[in-house]
Amino acid sequence: xxxxxxxxxxxxxxxxxxxxxxxxxxxxxxxxxxxxxxxxxxxxxxxxxxxxxxxxxxxxxxxxxxxxxxxxxxxxxxxxxxxxxxxxxxxxxxxxxxxxxxxxxxxxxxxxxxxxxxxxxxxxxxxxxxxxxxxxxxxxxxxxxxxxxxxxxxxxxxxxxxxxxxxxxxxxxxxxxxxxxxxxxxxxxxxxxxxxxxxxxxxxxxxxxxxxxxxxxxxxxxxxxxxxxxxxxxxxxxxxxxxxxxxxxxxxxxxxxxxxxxxxxxxxxxxxxxxxxxxxxxxxxxxxxxxxxxxxxxxxxxxxxxxxxxxxxxxxxxxxxxxx
Amino acid sequence: xxxxxxxxxxxxxxxxxxxxxxxxxxxxxxxxxxxxxxxxxxxxxxxxxxxxxxxxxxxxxxxxxxxxxxxxxxxxxxxxxxxxxxxxxxxxxxxxxxxxxxxxxxxxxxxxxxxxxxxxxxxxxxxxxxxxxxxxxxxxxxxxxxxxxxxxxxxxxxxxxxxxxxxxxxxxxxxxxxxxxxxxxxxxxxxxxxxxxxxxxxxxxxxxxxxxxxxxxxxxxxxxxxxxxxxxxxxxxxxxxxxxxxxxxxxxxxxxxxxxxxx
Ligand SMILES: Cc1cc2nc3c(=O)[nH]c(=O)nc-3n(C[C@H](O)[C@H](O)[C@H](O)COP(=O)(O)OP(=O)(O)OC[C@H]3O[C@@H](n4cnc5c(N)ncnc54)[C@H](O)[C@@H]3O)c2cc1C
Ligand SMILES: Nc1ncnc2c1ncn2[C@@H]1O[C@H](COP(=O)(O)O)[C@@H](O)[C@H]1O
Numbered sequence: 001x002x003x004x005x006x007x008x009x010x011x012x013x014x015x016x017x018x019x020x021x022x023x024x025x026x027x028x029x030x031x032x033x034x035x036x037x038x039x040x041x042x043x044x045x046x047x048x049x050x051x052x053x054x055x056x057x058x059x060x061x062x063x064x065x066x067x068x069x070x071x072x073x074x075x076x077x078x079x080x081x082x083x084x085x086x087x088x089x090x091x092x093x094x095x096x097x098x099x100x101x102x103x104x105x106x107x108x109x110x111x112x113x114x115x116x117x118x119x120x121x122x123x124x125x126x127x128x129x130x131x132x133x134x135x136x137x138x139x140x141x142x143x144x145x146x147x148x149x150x151x152x153x154x155x156x157x158x159x160x161x162x163x164x165x166x167x168x169x170x171x172x173x174x175x176x177x178x179x180x181x182x183x184x185x186x187x188x189x190x191x192x193x194x195x196x197x198x199x200x201x202x203x204x205x206x207x208x209x210x211x212x213x214x215x216x217x218x219x220x221x222x223x224x225x226x227x228x229x230x231x232x233x234x235x236x237x238x239x240x241x242x243x244x245x246x247x248x249x250x251x252x253x254x255x256x257x258x259x260x261x262x263x264x265x266x267x268x269x270x271x272x273x274x275x276x277x278x279x280x281x282x283x284x285x286x287x288x289x290x291x292x293x294x295x296x297x298x299x300x301x302x303x304x305x306x307x308x309x310x311x312x313x314x315x316x317x318x319x320x321x322x323x324x
Numbered sequence: 325x326x327x328x329x330x331x332x333x334x335x336x337x338x339x340x341x342x343x344x345x346x347x348x349x350x351x352x353x354x355x356x357x358x359x360x361x362x363x364x365x366x367x368x369x370x371x372x373x374x375x376x377x378x379x380x381x382x383x384x385x386x387x388x389x390x391x392x393x394x395x396x397x398x399x400x401x402x403x404x405x406x407x408x409x410x411x412x413x414x415x416x417x418x419x420x421x422x423x424x425x426x427x428x429x430x431x432x433x434x435x436x437x438x439x440x441x442x443x444x445x446x447x448x449x450x451x452x453x454x455x456x457x458x459x460x461x462x463x464x465x466x467x468x469x470x471x472x473x474x475x476x477x478x479x480x481x482x483x484x485x486x487x488x489x490x491x492x493x494x495x496x497x498x499x500x501x502x503x504x505x506x507x508x509x510x511x512x513x514x515x516x517x518x519x520x521x522x523x524x525x526x527x528x529x530x531x532x533x534x535x536x537x538x539x540x541x542x543x544x545x546x547x548x549x550x551x552x553x554x555x556x557x558x559x560x561x562x563x564x565x566x567x568x569x570x571x572x573x574x575x576x577x578x579x580x581x582x583x584x585x586x587x
Contacts, residue, residue: 073493075463097485100443101466104420104454113547114420116449130551135447136335139342140351142447143551150547186463186496190480195488207585213338231586243506249488257488264585271337285583287576288562292341294555297562303579304562305572312569319573320586 003148005031006091007058008039008081010098014049019094019156021163024057026156027092028164030124037062038171039091041077041180043070051173057164059171064180074101075185082109084179088151095155097256103153112151115144119160124148137273138296157274195257198250200234207233207264210253211241212276214269214290214309218246223313224268230320236260238270254279268309272297289313325380325473325497327371328436329404330427330453331364333388333395334446348552360395363442365402367503369510370471371440372403378473381405383434387415387426396526401517402510412530417543424455425541429534431460437477441502443467453502463499469507 005027010017020038027036038058040051047065054061062084068076081102085091089110093099095117107114119141121131127149134141146152202208209228215221221235228235235251242252253260254276261282268289270276277300280286288301289309298304305312335342339357344350360368371382384399385408386392396407410426418426431439441453443466450466457464469490470482483491484504495501531538539545565572580586 074466078458097467097483100450101454101464101483104451105458105464107451108421108424108455108458114451114455115548116451133448135553136337136342136351137448139337140344140553141556142553145549145551147547152547186499187465188494190492190494192485193482193490193492195490231580233585239505245509252488255486256484259487264580264583266585285579285585286562287579287585293564294341294343298564299559299561301562303576304564305576306564307569307572312573315569316573316576319570319577320580323577323581323586 003031003034003088003090003151004086005034005036006039006085006089007036008091008093008099009050009054010094010096011040011042011046011050014046016050016053017094018163019096019158020054021057022156022158022161023092023094025164026121026161030090030092030121030129032123035060039081040064041069041072041080043067046070055171055173056166059167061171061173062176063173065175065177066180066183068183069180071189072098073185073187073189074098074105075187076183077102078106078109079185080180080183081106084176085110088149090148090152090154093153093155095157099155103155107153110151110153112153113146113148115146115152115154117155117157119157134274137271139271139294158278196250198248200250202234202236202251202253203258203260205234205236205260206262207231208236208253208260208262209233209266209268210236210238210270211247211268211309212238212270213240215241215246216269216310218244220310221246223310227266227313227317227320230317233264233266238273238276267297267301268313270297271295272300325374325378325437326383326435327375327380327438327440328383328385328431328434329364329368329371329399329440330442330456331368331384331386331395331399332361332442332445333358333386333392334361337446344553344555348554351553358391358394360398361442361445363444363503363505365399365510366505366507367440367442368399368402368404369508370503371438373508374438374471374473380437383408383436385410385427385430387411387418387423393526397521397524398513398518400521400524401513407524407526409526409528410534411528414531414538414542417546418541419546419548420449420451421455421547422541422545423452424459426534426536427452427456428459429536430529431456433534437497438479439498439500441500443502443504450502453500457500460500463495464501465493465495465499466502467504468501469504471501471507
C-alpha cells in the first residue's frame, strides 16, 4: 500500500492529547514504511507548543496556524483538510466529539471511505483494511472490510491502541499556514459554556454507587440511595438517567460527563458502554450488578452479580448495615 | 420553518439482549423488539417544538423496508405532519454514504430549512448526518443539545463536547444538525395517538421517483462492508458471585471492606 497516511492531532491547552501517540503507532502499523504526517491546526504559541510535542512521535508535522483556527471549528477544518490532503490519503482521527463533527463530511469531500470508531485492525491486504467495530453499545462486535483504494477517514477509539514511544530522532515541522488563509464557514464559534457544578462533587468521592437505565424508573432511585447511605457513598449515574431527568447532570459519569477516580465503583443496571467507562479512571474495584449475564460491564468489572438490581441492592444494603 | 427529520427503525436495546446468530452472519432478529432509534426520537421532539414556536411543518423520513413504516407512524403520532418512506430493493445493504445519498435526494425534492438527524444509531457510526450535510453542501453540527431560532435565517446552537461542556455557535440555515439525547423530553405517545394516524397515507419513494443513480446506493456502492458479527472471546472478566442473594451480599461485604468500599 502506497497511500500517504496522516494523523490529525487533537490538542487542548497547548498540549497534545494522550491519543496522539496512539495515532502515531496505529498509522505506522497501517502502512509500514509509508510516510506518516501529523496535522496540527491552531493559533499562536499553542500551536507551536503542540508541534514541538508532535515531532517527538511523527517524522513530519504540518503546521496550520491561523487566527480562525484558535478554536477547532470542524466547519473550518473540513475545507482546510479537503484543500491540503492529497487524493487517496488515509487520515486518522481519535474518535472524539471533534472527529464526529468533522469526519463524515470530510470523507464525502475527499470522496473517501469513512470508517468510524474502530477498536482494532489487521495489517491491510492490498487495498482492503479489516477492522473491528462494536455495535449496540458493545453488546456485539463486527469485522468490517474497508476499501482503501480511494482513501479513507478512520477514527480510532481512544485507549484501544498501544501508544507509540517517542522517535529516536525528532521529526520536522513544515509550516503550511499559507494554505490556512481565507477560510470561511457558515457556522461561527461563539464560546464554550462549562458544565454546571452540582450539589455534590462525584469526582472527589472514594466510593460511588452508580445507577443506569436498569434502575427502571425515578421512583426506584431510593434503592440506590439507601445502599449508598449504608456504604457512606454517593450516587452517580449513566447518561440515560440524566437524559430522563431522574438525576442531575453533575452526577453523570462518562466522556460527556464527569471523570471519576474512586476506590470502589458499584455499577447497578449499567451496560458498560465505552462512553460510560471512559469516565472511570484510576483502576477502581468495580462491582457490577446486572440481570443480563452477557452485559459488557462484566468484561471490565472485577466482581459481578447477575441479579435484578431492585431485588439485590436492598439485600446488600442490609448486609452492609449488619456488618458495621 | 419546514423541518425534515431522518429516523431509523432499530432493535430496542433496552428491551432486548442482542445475540449473534451461530453462523455469524447477523444478530438473531427473530424475537427482537424494534423501535425508533433513541436519538431520533429527541430529534423529532425538537423539530415539533421548533415548528410550534415558529410555524411550519415537520416531515419524518426513513430509508427502510415496509416494516420501517411503523416508526414513521409513531413519530407522526407525536405530532409530525408528514411521513416519507424511502424504499426500494436497490437501497438494501447501503452503507452510511448510501443512506446519505438517498436522504439527499429526498431533501432536494422538498423545501426544507432544517434537517435533523440523530447523533448515532444502532451500529454507533454517527455518520449519516455529517455526510448528508456535505452532499448538500450545507453547514453541519453534530451532538447538538440546544437550538434557539434567531432572526435572519440563523440558529444559535449548543454542541455537547467532552466533559459535558457546551460549545456555542451560530449557524446559517439551511443546515443539518444531529441531535444528542437529553436536549428535550420527548413526549409520550399513547395508543390513542397511534390510532389517530393509523390510516394516514405515507408516500413511498424509490430510486426512480427520487431520480437516484442506483449505482450510488445499495450493497455494490459500499466502501465499508460488514463481514460478520461476533462476540469477542471473554478475557479474565468479572468473578461472578454465586449463591443466594444473602450469601452473595455477605461475600461482597467482605470484598468491599478489603477494597475500602466500607467507610
Ligand atoms: C457522544 C456520546 C457521549 C456519551 N456520553 C456518555 C457519558 O458520558 N456517560 C454515559 O453513561 N453514557 C454516555 N453516552 C451514552 C452511551 O453510549 C450509552 O447509551 C449509555 O452509557 C448507556 O447507559 P446504561 O448502561 O445505563 O443503559 P443501557 O445500555 O440501556 O443498559 C442498561 C443495563 O441495565 C440492565 N438492566 C435492566 N434492567 C435491570 C434490572 N432490573 N436489574 C439489573 N440490571 C438491569 C440491562 O441488562 C443493561 O445492561 C454517550 C453517547 C454518545 C453518543
Ligand atoms: N435508514 C435510515 N433512514 C433514515 N435516517 C437514517 C437512517 N440511518 C441513519 N439515519 C439517520 O442518521 C442518524 C445517524 O445514524 P448513523 O450514521 O447510522 O449512526 C440517525 O440517527 C438517523 O437520523
